[in-house]
Amino acid sequence: MAARITASIYSSHVPAIGVAIDQKKTAEPYWRPLFEGYEPSRRWMADNVPDAIVLVYNDHATSFSLDFIPTFAIGTAAVFPVADEGWGPRPIPPVVGHGEFASHIAQSLIQQDFDMTIVNRLAVDHGLTVPLSLMFGQPDAWPCPVVPIPVNVVQYPLPSGERCLALGKAIRKAVELFDEPLRVQVWGTGGMSHQLQGRRAGLINQEFDNAFLDKLIADPESLAATPHIEYIREAGSEGVELVMWLIARGAMADLAGGPAPTTRHRFYHVPASNTAVGHLILEETE
Amino acid sequence: MALDKPYLDVPGTTIFDAEQSRKGYWLNQFCMSLMSAENRDRFRSDERAYLDEWDMTEDQKQSVLDRDLNRMISLGGNIYFLAKIGATDGSSFQQMAGSMTGMSEDEYREMMISGGRSPDGNRYLHEWGE
Numbered sequence: 001m002a003a004r005i006t007a008s009i010y011s012s013h014v015p016a017i018g019v020a021i022d023q024k025k026t027a028e029p030y031w032r033p034l035f036e037g038y039e040p041s042r043r044w045m046a047d048n049v050p051d052a053i054v055l056v057y058n059d060h061a062t063s064f065s066l067d068f069i070p071t072f073a074i075g076t077a078a079v080f081p082v083a084d085e086g087w088g089p090r091p092i093p094p095v096v097g098h099g100e101f102a103s104h105i106a107q108s109l110i111q112q113d114f115d116m117t118i119v120n121r122l123a124v125d126h127g128l129t130v131p132l133s134l135m136f137g138q139p140d141a142w143p144c145p146v147v148p149i150p151v152n153v154v155q156y157p158l159p160s161g162e163r164c165l166a167l168g169k170a171i172r173k174a175v176e177l178f179d180e181p182l183r184v185q186v187w188g189t190g191g192m193s194h195q196l197q198g199r200r201a202g203l204i205n206q207e208f209d210n211a212f213l214d215k216l217i218a219d220p221e222s223l224a225a226t227p228h229i230e231y232i233r234e235a236g237s238e239g240v241e242l243v244m245w246l247i248a249r250g251a252m253a254d255l256a257g258g259p260a261p262t263t264r265h266r267f268y269h270v271p272a273s274n275t276a277v278g279h280l281i282l283e284e285t286e
Numbered sequence: 287m288a289l290d291k292p293y294l295d296v297p298g299t300t301i302f303d304a305e306q307s308r309k310g311y312w313l314n315q316f317c318m319s320l321m322s323a324e325n326r327d328r329f330r331s332d333e334r335a336y337l338d339e340w341d342m343t344e345d346q347k348q349s350v351l352d353r354d355l356n357r358m359i360s361l362g363g364n365i366y367f368l369a370k371i372g373a374t375d376g377s378s379f380q381q382m383a384g385s386m387t388g389m390s391e392d393e394y395r396e397m398m399i400s401g402g403r404s405p406d407g408n409r410y411l412h413e414w415g416e
Contacts (some may be wrong), residue, residue: 061366086373156303197365200298201383204402229292271398
Protein backbone atom coordinates (compact mmCIF):
# COMPACT_ATOMS: atom_id res chain seq x y z
CA MET A 1 0.00 0.00 0.00
CA ALA A 2 1.28 3.42 -0.94
CA ALA A 3 1.41 6.64 1.05
CA ARG A 4 -1.61 8.92 0.84
CA ILE A 5 -2.52 12.47 1.72
CA THR A 6 -5.14 12.71 4.45
CA ALA A 7 -5.46 16.45 5.03
CA SER A 8 -4.00 19.88 4.39
CA ILE A 9 -3.58 22.47 7.09
CA TYR A 10 -3.06 26.20 6.67
CA SER A 11 -1.82 28.66 9.26
CA SER A 12 -0.07 31.96 9.71
CA HIS A 13 3.34 31.66 11.36
CA VAL A 14 3.81 34.93 13.28
CA PRO A 15 6.95 34.85 15.48
CA ALA A 16 5.16 36.60 18.38
CA ILE A 17 2.82 33.60 18.62
CA GLY A 18 5.84 31.43 19.35
CA VAL A 19 6.99 33.88 22.01
CA ALA A 20 3.52 33.85 23.62
CA ILE A 21 3.55 30.03 23.76
CA ASP A 22 7.13 29.80 25.03
CA GLN A 23 6.55 32.46 27.70
CA LYS A 24 3.17 30.95 28.72
CA LYS A 25 1.18 34.05 27.82
CA THR A 26 -1.54 32.24 25.89
CA ALA A 27 -4.22 32.98 28.50
CA GLU A 28 -3.54 36.72 28.50
CA PRO A 29 -6.41 38.83 27.13
CA TYR A 30 -4.40 39.86 24.06
CA TRP A 31 -3.64 36.26 23.08
CA ARG A 32 -6.58 34.24 24.41
CA PRO A 33 -8.91 34.70 21.42
CA LEU A 34 -6.19 33.53 19.06
CA PHE A 35 -5.33 30.38 21.00
CA GLU A 36 -9.01 29.57 21.54
CA GLY A 37 -9.34 29.64 17.78
CA TYR A 38 -6.82 26.81 17.52
CA GLU A 39 -8.36 24.65 20.26
CA PRO A 40 -10.70 22.80 17.85
CA SER A 41 -7.62 22.10 15.73
CA ARG A 42 -5.73 20.58 18.63
CA ARG A 43 -8.74 18.34 19.37
CA TRP A 44 -8.97 17.32 15.71
CA MET A 45 -5.25 16.69 15.59
CA ALA A 46 -5.38 14.42 18.66
CA ASP A 47 -7.34 11.95 16.51
CA ASN A 48 -5.50 12.62 13.28
CA VAL A 49 -1.76 12.67 13.95
CA PRO A 50 -0.17 11.82 10.60
CA ASP A 51 2.87 9.64 9.93
CA ALA A 52 4.62 12.57 8.26
CA ILE A 53 4.04 16.24 7.49
CA VAL A 54 5.19 17.92 4.30
CA LEU A 55 5.53 21.43 5.68
CA VAL A 56 5.66 24.36 3.25
CA TYR A 57 7.08 27.55 4.78
CA ASN A 58 9.57 30.26 4.10
CA ASP A 59 12.93 30.79 5.67
CA HIS A 60 13.19 34.35 7.06
CA ALA A 61 16.87 35.07 6.49
CA THR A 62 17.74 32.21 8.83
CA SER A 63 19.31 29.31 6.97
CA PHE A 64 19.34 31.11 3.63
CA SER A 65 21.24 34.38 3.67
CA LEU A 66 21.87 36.24 0.42
CA ASP A 67 24.56 33.67 -0.39
CA PHE A 68 22.02 31.13 -1.63
CA ILE A 69 18.39 31.89 -2.53
CA PRO A 70 16.63 28.73 -3.66
CA THR A 71 13.13 29.24 -5.05
CA PHE A 72 11.88 25.80 -3.99
CA ALA A 73 13.91 23.63 -1.61
CA ILE A 74 13.38 20.39 0.30
CA GLY A 75 14.99 19.30 3.55
CA THR A 76 16.24 15.70 3.40
CA ALA A 77 18.18 15.63 6.69
CA ALA A 78 17.53 13.37 9.67
CA VAL A 79 17.18 16.32 12.06
CA PHE A 80 16.53 20.03 11.63
CA PRO A 81 17.81 22.09 14.58
CA VAL A 82 15.79 25.01 15.92
CA ALA A 83 17.45 28.24 14.78
CA ASP A 84 18.66 31.19 16.82
CA GLU A 85 16.92 33.97 14.91
CA GLY A 86 18.58 36.63 17.02
CA TRP A 87 16.53 36.26 20.20
CA GLY A 88 18.07 32.85 21.04
CA PRO A 89 16.59 29.51 19.89
CA ARG A 90 12.98 28.74 20.89
CA PRO A 91 12.84 26.22 23.78
CA ILE A 92 11.24 23.47 21.70
CA PRO A 93 12.34 20.03 20.54
CA PRO A 94 14.39 19.66 17.36
CA VAL A 95 12.38 18.81 14.27
CA VAL A 96 12.95 15.23 13.15
CA GLY A 97 13.05 14.65 9.41
CA HIS A 98 12.21 11.63 7.29
CA GLY A 99 15.20 11.29 5.03
CA GLU A 100 13.93 8.33 3.03
CA PHE A 101 10.53 9.87 2.31
CA ALA A 102 12.01 13.33 1.67
CA SER A 103 14.60 11.98 -0.76
CA HIS A 104 11.86 10.09 -2.57
CA ILE A 105 9.78 13.26 -2.87
CA ALA A 106 12.81 15.25 -4.06
CA GLN A 107 13.56 12.71 -6.77
CA SER A 108 9.95 12.56 -7.92
CA LEU A 109 9.53 16.36 -7.97
CA ILE A 110 12.66 16.87 -10.04
CA GLN A 111 11.51 14.16 -12.42
CA GLN A 112 8.25 16.16 -12.70
CA ASP A 113 10.30 19.22 -13.75
CA PHE A 114 10.36 21.02 -10.39
CA ASP A 115 14.05 21.77 -9.97
CA MET A 116 14.21 21.51 -6.18
CA THR A 117 17.26 22.53 -4.20
CA ILE A 118 18.13 19.65 -1.89
CA VAL A 119 19.14 20.82 1.57
CA ASN A 120 20.84 18.62 4.14
CA ARG A 121 21.82 21.32 6.60
CA LEU A 122 18.79 23.35 7.61
CA ALA A 123 18.08 25.15 10.86
CA VAL A 124 14.36 25.89 10.96
CA ASP A 125 12.87 29.18 12.08
CA HIS A 126 9.47 30.41 13.27
CA GLY A 127 8.03 29.86 9.80
CA LEU A 128 8.12 26.12 10.42
CA THR A 129 8.04 25.87 14.21
CA VAL A 130 5.16 28.21 15.09
CA PRO A 131 2.59 26.15 13.14
CA LEU A 132 3.91 22.99 14.85
CA SER A 133 3.43 24.64 18.25
CA LEU A 134 -0.08 25.82 17.33
CA MET A 135 -1.16 22.34 16.26
CA PHE A 136 0.72 20.21 18.81
CA GLY A 137 1.25 22.44 21.84
CA GLN A 138 4.40 21.88 23.88
CA PRO A 139 5.32 18.18 23.68
CA ASP A 140 8.74 16.81 24.68
CA ALA A 141 9.11 15.58 21.11
CA TRP A 142 7.09 16.38 17.99
CA PRO A 143 4.71 13.49 17.28
CA CYS A 144 5.81 12.81 13.70
CA PRO A 145 8.62 13.55 11.25
CA VAL A 146 8.53 16.63 9.04
CA VAL A 147 9.67 17.16 5.45
CA PRO A 148 10.39 20.90 5.19
CA ILE A 149 9.72 22.63 1.86
CA PRO A 150 11.18 26.15 2.13
CA VAL A 151 9.92 28.56 -0.56
CA ASN A 152 11.53 31.87 -1.47
CA VAL A 153 9.03 34.63 -0.73
CA VAL A 154 11.72 37.09 0.43
CA GLN A 155 13.60 38.18 -2.71
CA TYR A 156 11.60 38.98 -5.84
CA PRO A 157 10.67 37.57 -8.14
CA LEU A 158 8.85 34.85 -6.21
CA PRO A 159 7.26 31.75 -7.68
CA SER A 160 3.83 32.49 -9.14
CA GLY A 161 0.57 31.23 -7.68
CA GLU A 162 0.13 28.90 -10.64
CA ARG A 163 3.60 27.47 -10.10
CA CYS A 164 2.87 26.93 -6.42
CA LEU A 165 -0.42 25.16 -7.13
CA ALA A 166 1.33 22.97 -9.69
CA LEU A 167 4.05 22.09 -7.16
CA GLY A 168 1.31 20.94 -4.80
CA LYS A 169 -0.10 18.68 -7.50
CA ALA A 170 3.37 17.25 -8.07
CA ILE A 171 3.80 16.65 -4.32
CA ARG A 172 0.59 14.63 -4.38
CA LYS A 173 1.92 12.44 -7.18
CA ALA A 174 5.22 12.04 -5.37
CA VAL A 175 3.51 10.99 -2.14
CA GLU A 176 1.38 8.43 -3.94
CA LEU A 177 4.50 6.86 -5.45
CA PHE A 178 6.00 6.16 -2.01
CA ASP A 179 5.70 2.48 -1.26
CA GLU A 180 4.85 2.60 2.42
CA PRO A 181 1.40 3.18 3.92
CA LEU A 182 2.16 6.63 5.36
CA ARG A 183 -0.69 9.00 6.20
CA VAL A 184 0.64 12.37 5.09
CA GLN A 185 -0.52 15.90 5.79
CA VAL A 186 0.61 18.86 3.71
CA TRP A 187 0.78 22.17 5.53
CA GLY A 188 0.88 25.61 3.94
CA THR A 189 2.00 28.45 6.19
CA GLY A 190 2.53 32.22 6.24
CA GLY A 191 0.25 35.21 5.70
CA MET A 192 -2.37 36.47 6.08
CA SER A 193 -2.39 40.20 5.35
CA HIS A 194 0.56 42.02 6.89
CA GLN A 195 3.24 44.51 6.05
CA LEU A 196 6.35 44.73 8.23
CA GLN A 197 8.20 47.50 6.41
CA GLY A 198 8.02 51.14 5.46
CA ARG A 199 5.48 53.82 6.23
CA ARG A 200 2.65 51.51 5.17
CA ALA A 201 3.55 48.94 7.88
CA GLY A 202 0.56 47.57 9.77
CA LEU A 203 -1.67 47.08 6.76
CA ILE A 204 -4.48 44.57 7.34
CA ASN A 205 -7.21 43.68 4.83
CA GLN A 206 -9.89 41.48 6.36
CA GLU A 207 -12.01 41.51 3.23
CA PHE A 208 -9.14 40.27 1.08
CA ASP A 209 -8.15 37.63 3.62
CA ASN A 210 -11.63 36.18 3.96
CA ALA A 211 -12.16 36.16 0.21
CA PHE A 212 -8.81 34.33 -0.06
CA LEU A 213 -10.02 31.68 2.40
CA ASP A 214 -13.31 31.29 0.48
CA LYS A 215 -11.52 30.84 -2.83
CA LEU A 216 -8.82 28.60 -1.41
CA ILE A 217 -11.55 26.19 -0.32
CA ALA A 218 -13.85 26.42 -3.35
CA ASP A 219 -11.88 27.65 -6.34
CA PRO A 220 -8.11 27.30 -5.90
CA GLU A 221 -7.45 27.15 -9.65
CA SER A 222 -8.71 30.69 -10.21
CA LEU A 223 -7.14 31.92 -6.96
CA ALA A 224 -3.78 30.73 -8.26
CA ALA A 225 -4.01 33.28 -11.08
CA THR A 226 -3.77 36.17 -8.59
CA PRO A 227 -0.57 38.10 -9.44
CA HIS A 228 1.93 39.06 -6.74
CA ILE A 229 1.15 42.75 -7.14
CA GLU A 230 -2.41 42.15 -6.00
CA TYR A 231 -1.21 40.51 -2.77
CA ILE A 232 1.25 43.37 -2.19
CA ARG A 233 -1.28 46.11 -2.85
CA GLU A 234 -4.21 44.50 -1.05
CA ALA A 235 -2.62 42.34 1.66
CA GLY A 236 0.69 44.08 2.32
CA SER A 237 4.19 43.33 1.13
CA GLU A 238 4.53 40.32 3.44
CA GLY A 239 0.96 39.13 2.76
CA VAL A 240 2.36 37.62 -0.42
CA GLU A 241 3.46 34.66 1.74
CA LEU A 242 -0.06 33.39 1.02
CA VAL A 243 1.13 31.93 -2.29
CA MET A 244 2.59 29.12 -0.18
CA TRP A 245 -0.91 28.05 0.86
CA LEU A 246 -1.55 27.18 -2.78
CA ILE A 247 1.14 24.48 -2.61
CA ALA A 248 -0.70 22.64 0.16
CA ARG A 249 -4.03 23.18 -1.61
CA GLY A 250 -2.65 21.79 -4.86
CA ALA A 251 -1.91 18.50 -3.12
CA MET A 252 -5.59 17.77 -2.40
CA ALA A 253 -7.57 15.11 -4.27
CA ASP A 254 -10.12 17.41 -5.97
CA LEU A 255 -7.36 18.92 -8.09
CA ALA A 256 -6.53 15.42 -9.32
CA GLY A 257 -10.13 14.58 -10.24
CA GLY A 258 -11.19 13.40 -6.77
CA PRO A 259 -13.85 14.65 -4.37
CA ALA A 260 -13.72 18.08 -2.76
CA PRO A 261 -12.17 18.20 0.73
CA THR A 262 -14.20 18.70 3.88
CA THR A 263 -13.55 21.87 5.88
CA ARG A 264 -12.95 20.71 9.46
CA HIS A 265 -12.07 24.10 10.88
CA ARG A 266 -11.80 27.72 9.76
CA PHE A 267 -10.55 30.58 11.90
CA TYR A 268 -9.55 34.20 11.37
CA HIS A 269 -8.27 36.71 13.89
CA VAL A 270 -6.75 40.20 13.93
CA PRO A 271 -4.16 40.96 15.20
CA ALA A 272 -1.18 38.90 16.24
CA SER A 273 1.50 41.55 16.52
CA ASN A 274 1.53 43.07 12.99
CA THR A 275 -0.41 40.32 11.29
CA ALA A 276 -3.82 38.89 10.49
CA VAL A 277 -3.99 35.21 11.42
CA GLY A 278 -5.83 32.73 9.22
CA HIS A 279 -6.23 29.01 9.70
CA LEU A 280 -7.95 26.15 7.87
CA ILE A 281 -8.09 22.39 8.13
CA LEU A 282 -9.19 20.65 4.95
CA GLU A 283 -9.61 16.89 5.29
CA GLU A 284 -9.72 14.54 2.35
CA THR A 285 -13.20 13.11 1.80
CA GLU A 286 -13.08 9.32 1.93
CA MET B 287 12.38 46.33 -23.09
CA ALA B 288 12.43 46.94 -19.36
CA LEU B 289 11.77 44.35 -16.70
CA ASP B 290 8.23 44.26 -15.34
CA LYS B 291 8.18 45.92 -11.90
CA PRO B 292 4.51 46.69 -11.22
CA TYR B 293 5.24 47.12 -7.51
CA LEU B 294 6.93 50.51 -7.83
CA ASP B 295 3.65 52.42 -7.44
CA VAL B 296 2.72 51.09 -3.96
CA PRO B 297 3.20 53.85 -1.38
CA GLY B 298 5.40 53.42 1.70
CA THR B 299 6.62 50.07 0.37
CA THR B 300 9.95 48.86 -1.01
CA ILE B 301 9.93 45.51 -2.74
CA PHE B 302 13.14 43.56 -2.17
CA ASP B 303 13.98 42.57 -5.72
CA ALA B 304 17.25 41.53 -7.31
CA GLU B 305 18.32 45.17 -7.70
CA GLN B 306 17.70 46.01 -4.01
CA SER B 307 19.37 42.75 -3.02
CA ARG B 308 22.48 43.64 -5.01
CA LYS B 309 22.69 47.06 -3.34
CA GLY B 310 22.11 45.64 0.11
CA TYR B 311 24.24 42.51 -0.06
CA TRP B 312 26.79 43.44 2.64
CA LEU B 313 24.27 45.29 4.79
CA ASN B 314 22.12 42.18 4.89
CA GLN B 315 25.08 39.85 5.37
CA PHE B 316 26.22 41.97 8.33
CA CYS B 317 22.73 41.45 9.78
CA MET B 318 23.05 37.68 9.32
CA SER B 319 26.20 37.73 11.44
CA LEU B 320 24.09 38.87 14.40
CA MET B 321 22.53 35.42 14.59
CA SER B 322 25.34 34.33 16.90
CA ALA B 323 25.39 35.49 20.51
CA GLU B 324 29.14 36.13 20.33
CA ASN B 325 28.74 38.52 17.39
CA ARG B 326 25.81 40.28 19.05
CA ASP B 327 28.06 40.96 22.04
CA ARG B 328 30.90 42.21 19.85
CA PHE B 329 28.53 44.51 17.93
CA ARG B 330 27.03 45.91 21.14
CA SER B 331 30.43 46.61 22.68
CA ASP B 332 31.64 48.73 19.71
CA GLU B 333 29.11 49.15 16.91
CA ARG B 334 31.30 51.33 14.71
CA ALA B 335 34.27 48.97 14.87
CA TYR B 336 32.07 45.97 14.12
CA LEU B 337 30.45 47.71 11.15
CA ASP B 338 33.88 48.64 9.79
CA GLU B 339 34.62 44.94 9.39
CA TRP B 340 31.99 44.84 6.64
CA ASP B 341 32.18 46.10 3.07
CA MET B 342 29.18 48.40 3.53
CA THR B 343 28.79 51.98 2.26
CA GLU B 344 29.16 54.79 4.77
CA ASP B 345 25.45 55.57 4.30
CA GLN B 346 24.56 52.00 5.18
CA LYS B 347 26.74 52.05 8.30
CA GLN B 348 25.28 55.39 9.43
CA SER B 349 21.72 54.16 8.90
CA VAL B 350 22.49 51.19 11.17
CA LEU B 351 24.05 53.42 13.84
CA ASP B 352 20.94 55.65 13.59
CA ARG B 353 18.62 52.60 13.69
CA ASP B 354 16.81 54.21 10.72
CA LEU B 355 15.03 51.19 9.27
CA ASN B 356 13.41 53.12 6.41
CA ARG B 357 16.83 54.37 5.35
CA MET B 358 18.34 50.88 5.66
CA ILE B 359 15.57 49.54 3.41
CA SER B 360 16.13 52.27 0.82
CA LEU B 361 19.82 51.26 0.80
CA GLY B 362 19.02 47.63 0.04
CA GLY B 363 18.18 46.20 3.44
CA ASN B 364 15.43 43.61 3.80
CA ILE B 365 13.27 43.57 6.91
CA TYR B 366 13.89 39.90 7.71
CA PHE B 367 17.63 40.57 7.74
CA LEU B 368 17.30 43.93 9.52
CA ALA B 369 15.22 42.24 12.21
CA LYS B 370 18.46 40.74 13.55
CA ILE B 371 19.49 44.28 14.57
CA GLY B 372 16.22 44.72 16.41
CA ALA B 373 16.70 41.36 18.09
CA THR B 374 20.16 42.42 19.19
CA ASP B 375 18.62 45.57 20.68
CA GLY B 376 15.84 43.56 22.35
CA SER B 377 13.12 45.07 20.13
CA SER B 378 10.06 43.14 19.03
CA PHE B 379 8.92 42.93 15.41
CA GLN B 380 6.03 45.19 16.33
CA GLN B 381 8.36 47.85 17.73
CA MET B 382 10.48 47.64 14.57
CA ALA B 383 7.53 47.84 12.19
CA GLY B 384 5.94 50.67 14.15
CA SER B 385 9.19 52.67 14.14
CA MET B 386 8.97 52.97 10.34
CA THR B 387 5.51 54.51 10.29
CA GLY B 388 6.09 57.82 12.07
CA MET B 389 3.69 56.69 14.81
CA SER B 390 4.56 56.21 18.47
CA GLU B 391 4.86 52.66 19.77
CA ASP B 392 1.53 53.01 21.61
CA GLU B 393 -0.24 54.55 18.62
CA TYR B 394 0.93 51.73 16.38
CA ARG B 395 -0.04 49.03 18.87
CA GLU B 396 -3.50 50.63 19.23
CA MET B 397 -3.89 50.76 15.46
CA MET B 398 -3.13 47.04 15.22
CA ILE B 399 -5.56 46.15 18.03
CA SER B 400 -8.21 48.22 16.24
CA GLY B 401 -7.80 46.14 13.08
CA GLY B 402 -4.67 47.57 11.49
CA ARG B 403 -4.08 50.04 8.70
CA SER B 404 -6.85 50.03 6.11
CA PRO B 405 -5.86 49.40 2.50
CA ASP B 406 -8.21 52.24 1.51
CA GLY B 407 -6.18 55.24 0.45
CA ASN B 408 -2.98 53.20 0.74
CA ARG B 409 -2.89 51.29 -2.53
CA TYR B 410 -1.26 53.70 -5.02
CA LEU B 411 1.42 56.39 -4.87
CA HIS B 412 -1.00 59.01 -6.17
CA GLU B 413 -3.25 58.41 -3.16
CA TRP B 414 -0.37 59.68 -1.01
CA GLY B 415 0.29 62.60 -3.38
CA GLU B 416 3.55 60.95 -4.50
